[in-house]
Amino acid sequence: MESSQADLVEVSELHFSYGDLPVLRGLSLRIPRGKVVAILGGSGAGKSTLLKLIGGQLAPDRGWIRVDGKVVHKLGTDELYALRRKMGMMFQSSGLFTDLSVYENIAYPIREHYALPEELVRALVLMKLDAVGLRGARDMMPGDLSGGMTRRVALARAIATDPLLVMYDEPFGGLDPISLNVIADLIRRLNDALGLTSIIVTYDVSESLKLVDYLYVIADGKLMGEGTPEALLASEDPYLKQFLHALPDGPVRFHFPGKPLEEELRLKSSAG
Numbered sequence: 001m002e003s004s005q006a007d008l009v010e011v012s013e014l015h016f017s018y019g020d021l022p023v024l025r026g027l028s029l030r031i032p033r034g035k036v037v038a039i040l041g042g043s044g045a046g047k048s049t050l051l052k053l054i055g056g057q058l059a060p061d062r063g064w065i066r067v068d069g070k071v072v073h074k075l076g077t078d079e080l081y082a083l084r085r086k087m088g089m090m091f092q093s094s095g096l097f098t099d100l101s102v103y104e105n106i107a108y109p110i111r112e113h114y115a116l117p118e119e120l121v122r123a124l125v126l127m128k129l130d131a132v133g134l135r136g137a138r139d140m141m142p143g144d145l146s147g148g149m150t151r152r153v154a155l156a157r158a159i160a161t162d163p164l165l166v167m168y169d170e171p172f173g174g175l176d177p178i179s180l181n182v183i184a185d186l187i188r189r190l191n192d193a194l195g196l197t198s199i200i201v202t203y204d205v206s207e208s209l210k211l212v213d214y215l216y217v218i219a220d221g222k223l224m225g226e227g228t229p230e231a232l233l234a235s236e237d238p239y240l241k242q243f244l245h246a247l248p249d250g251p252v253r254f255h256f257p258g259k260p261l262e263e264e265l266r267l268k269s270s271a272g
Contacts, residue, residue, distance in 0.1 A: 005069075008033045008165055008197045009054060013063035016049060016221075023049050025221040026063070031165075036191050036198040038208040040243070041218040047201040048092070051167050054199075055087060056080045068164060085113050088158035088166040092173060094150045096142040102129070102153050103138040109160045128156040132186055148179025155186055165197050172204045184211050205244055209233065217243060 009031035016024040023046045031037050041047050052058045054065055059073040066072070070083055089095075096105050106125045110116065116124075129135040132152040142150060151171065158166050168187065172180050184207050191198045202208055208215065209229040217225045217232065217240060225232055225240045232240055242250025258264075 006032055008068060009199070010066040011050070011054075011063070012065075014050075014053065014060050014065065015062040016046075016053060016058065016060050023221050024053075024060075027218065027221060027223055028063075029216050029223060029226065031197060031199055032214070033164075033197050034191075034195060035213040036188060036200065036211060037214045037216070038200045038202060038212040039216045039218060040202060040205060040208060041224075042203060042243070045218050046221045047218065048169055051089075051169055051199070051201055054167065055084065055089065085161060086164040088161065088163040090151075090154050090158040090166065090168045090171055092169040094142075094154040096150065096153060096157070098142050100142075101138065102134065102140050102142070102145070105142070105153060106157050106160050109157060113161055124160065128160050129153075131159070131190060132156045146179075147175055148182060151175065151179065151183050152186065155183065155190070159190060159194065159196070162194065163196070165199070166191070168198065168200045168202075170202050170204075171200060172202060172207050180207060187211065205246070209244075219243075 007030045011029045014024050014027040039047050056072045064071050106128055107121050110121050134152055215232050239251045
């Protein structure tokens with residue numbers, strides 16, 4: 001796969017296993033600069049693992065990931081940390097420091113990465129909190145926040161250092177419909193206003209289809225389909241059709257493989 005300046009993230013023939021358990025099996029995809037891209041798939045499809053590989057927390061068994069022109073797993077420690085300063089992450093569980101106030105949570109990555117005067121840190125924190133509508137909550141503690149407010153603080157922290165790339169790991173999980181729509185709208189508006197590139201890893205099909213520019217669907221560590229929301233919704237591929245329309249029948253089975261129930265009952269009856 002040749003490098004393209006139009007793509008911020010390039011993934012080529014990526015293989016990764018946890019011990020003897022294969023997770024990614026030859027995955028290839030591209031994330032264009034300035035776009036919001038969703039990576040959809042069921043539980044265990046390898047979505048969160050892919051984010052860890054992009055961030056350099058894990059190294060691939062085979063294949064490579066290039067971010068902003070650099071092959072991630074070939075970077076030395078200093079180079080990797082420099083690349084990570086261009087990334088923001090909104091964790092599945094929000095990941096706020098529970099002993100720090102909202103203000104201090106946002107200030108933390110700014111202070112960690114840059115030697116700035118405190119007056120400038122304050123201005124940056126207040127601007128990020130204002131962008132997510134929570135400037136007035138700056139002195140609150142994470143334990144006092146609602147679920148939706150917690151996600152908004154986590155979003156403000158993810159963009160605190162003005163990264164090139166922001167990754168969202170299941171940003172809609174556990175939210176009520178109003179909070180979910182607020183978070184989705186913020187992701188889209190902040191991406192466009194700040195010139196970010198966003199990767200959303202989720203199994204929430206309906207919200208992703210309204211939000212993103214492009215979709216990848218993965219299953220069993222392999223790419224099952226890609227395209228615009230309109231194109232994938234119109235697909236007649238059996239897996240895509242079942243997954244995107246939440247159909248009960250299709251390639252994804254409800255029952256774990258086993259003998260037919262009638263045969264199992266017959267065997268039990270005979271043994272009795």
